[in-house]
Amino acid sequence: MRGWRWIVAGAGIVLFAAVLVPRVRTQGPNAPAKKRPPNALEVSRQFLTLHPQPRDEAERKIVAALEDMHVNQSRGMGNVWPEDGRVLRMLTETLGAKHVVEIGTANGYSALWFCLALRSTGGKLTTHEIDPQRIALAKANFKRAGVEPLLTLVEGDAHQTITRLEGPIDLVLLDAEKEGFTDYLSQLLPRVRSGGLIIAHDSSGQADQMHDYFQAIASNPDLETAFVDASRWGMCITRKMK
Ligand SMILES: C[S@@+](CC[C@H](N)C(=O)[O-])C[C@H]1O[C@@H](n2cnc3c(N)ncnc32)[C@H](O)[C@@H]1O
Known part of the structure; x- marks a missing residue:
């Protein structure tokens, strides 16, 4: 024992x-x-150049403007990050977008990413800005980038000016004041084509200011949403299913 x-x-x-x-x-x-495994931003910065390689002279002008704006104008401008720009460009091209609407132009940095795509889709951008100084800056940037034929810059409060927009819209970027997002959504959604996208920027970085917006998209069964953090600011990408 x-x-x-x-x-x-x-x-x-x-x-x-x-x-x-x-x-x-x-x-x-x-x-x-x-x-900790690396996040998308770290991997992207390791393997990709900040801005894409231009394929022709027109792209070279756009990319040169993007690079200069990123270095010399981005402070306090609230521009999307290059990683977000890549996603915006890719989605616009993938949709074959003919009409993109942007709320919040600032100096036109994200608009130039759309223009890279719209050159190949044959589409147009309508971008909205309220601040006169930023409007002047954006106009100068659009001129040097050679993209004026690809876009219309609408001046004034977008809550009012978007009432004049005509559909169908393929893609919307919401990138102005967060408390306005639900109004922009309810005004623009009827004009977004089925299969079109509504992208709300800063959905991670400023999520605390977007609860009403998240509730509005989540309660609509015709909308399907994915959150994508290409940069740490995040994009809430919503597809209109029908
Ligand atoms: C975050 S910045 C836009 C950045 C830009 N999309 C980019 O990535 O280059 C937001 C812009 O929205 C503009 N804005 C705010 N409220 C607005 C309104 N009611 N109508 C039009 N523009 C507005 C601001 O003046 C500001 O320039």
Whole structure:
């Protein structure tokens, strides 16, 4: 009987050493920090240039303007990040968009990303801005980038000016004051074609200001949404299903 006791006690010690001790070491308070996998922004910055490689002279002018604006004008402008710009361009091209609507032009940085796509889709951008200084800056940027034939810059409060917009709209970018997003959505949604996209920017970085908007899209069964963090600011991408 005594021999059995020693065998059981020995087996217990071995089990403790083999199973529990390593667990305590990897999960307990003194566990070494787990290596965090890189996020999309870090991978993108490692493998991609900040702005795309131009394929012709017209793209070279647009990309040169984007690069200059990113370095010299982005401070306090609220521009999308290059990683978001890539997504906007890709979605616009993938949709074959003929009409893109933007609320919040600022100096025209995101508008230029749309223009890269619209050159190949044969589409147009209608972009809206309320601030006269930013309107002047955007006009100068559009001129040097050579994109004036691709867009219309509508001046004034977009809540009023979008009433004049005609559909069908393929893609909307909401990038003005967050508290206005639900009004922009309810005004523009009827003019978005089925299969079209409504993209709300800063859906991670300023999520706390967008709860009404999130509720509005989530309660509509005709809308399907994905949150994409290409940059850490995030985009809430909603598809109009019918
Ligand atoms: C975040 S910035 C837009 C950035 C731009 N989409 C980009 O990525 O380059 C927001 C802009 O919305 C404009 N804005 C705010 N309220 C507006 C309104 N009611 N109508 C039109 N523009 C508005 C602001 O003046 C500001 O320039």
